[in-house]
Amino acid sequence: MNADRDISVLVVEDEGIAAQAHAEYVRRSPGFALAGVVHTGTEAITFLNASATGRSGTDSDGGLPVYGGGTSEPAVDLILLDMNLPDLHGLDVLRRIRGAGVPADVIAVTAVRDLAVVRSAMSAGIAQYLIKPFTFSAFSAKLASYREYHVNLAGQGLSATQSEVDRALAALRPSVAAALPKGLSPETLEAVSETLKNAAAPMSASEVSAALTMSRITVRRYLEHLDEQRAVARNPRYGTRGRPELEYHWRR
Incomplete structure (x- = not known):
């Protein structure tokens, strides 16, 4: 060429x-x-x-x-x-x-x-x-x-x-990884991702935050990013009091 x-x-x-x-x-x-x-x-x-x-x-x-x-x-x-x-x-x-x-x-x-x-x-x-x-x-x-x-x-x-x-x-094969939204770190994203990949059942933001000993608000930002990237599926969890909680599972 x-x-x-x-x-x-x-x-x-x-x-x-x-x-x-x-x-x-x-x-x-x-x-x-x-x-x-x-x-x-x-x-x-x-x-x-x-x-x-x-x-x-x-x-x-x-x-x-x-x-x-x-x-x-x-x-x-x-x-x-x-x-x-x-x-x-x-x-x-x-x-x-x-x-x-x-x-x-x-x-x-x-x-x-x-x-x-x-x-x-x-x-x-x-x-x-x-x-x-x-x-x-x-x-x-x-x-x-x-x-x-x-x-x-x-x-x-x-x-x-x-x-x-x-x-x-x-x-x-550029060595620079794709940029994440401001305030998100690759290390934490990987930790949240691995938690969902290894989970036996869908997890809520509260459950992921407890597993990683991180704040629920922080975890929620990473879960929303993964949802935007279609790496996870997000569904309401029914059967709890009040407003249904969202749960996430890794797309297999």
Whole structure:
């Protein structure tokens, strides 16, 4: 790939609103161009097969380019792949892409948090794993680090030194963790998370605070953050006097 040209991106997402949002995010990201949007695994494979012949069309949901028309379409450099598709699991799509020798890189963009799926996706060669929901800032950071990785390798010609390879891979795995909301610490977040992961039953904020010997108000802030990140499920606990207390359980 020419390091100076935009990286062309195919969005594979079955939810219409999410697909349009991701497409718009790509458009807003410097150095990237939207190649198309498809909504199933089969459409993704068809699009990739057709991209070499230069055929494309228009998505009826939002005027987005998809396979099936008659104008020139650039090759796909990067695929933003959802894991939960209506016809094929994202891992199956990923394996077929790799088996067909498609040279495009893949970033998993999904709500799936199952470690088995994460491990399988990593083993199959994804570049990054982005968990929904996310902000444009988080999305942009992933694409920026991917572009740095791609440009580093594209500039090396036919061979690279060890330091050049290390620098390219380091761009994909930045050492700085994602920023937490003001007032939250990674250590306490991990403690609250582990407490819920190891719990045999859903826990309330009072029960978590007692287990960690922390104030209920502090624990509640971390639980609300985990709920916003969809790491936990929150439900009212009935059967107690007065207003129902909220209880939380880790999404298995």
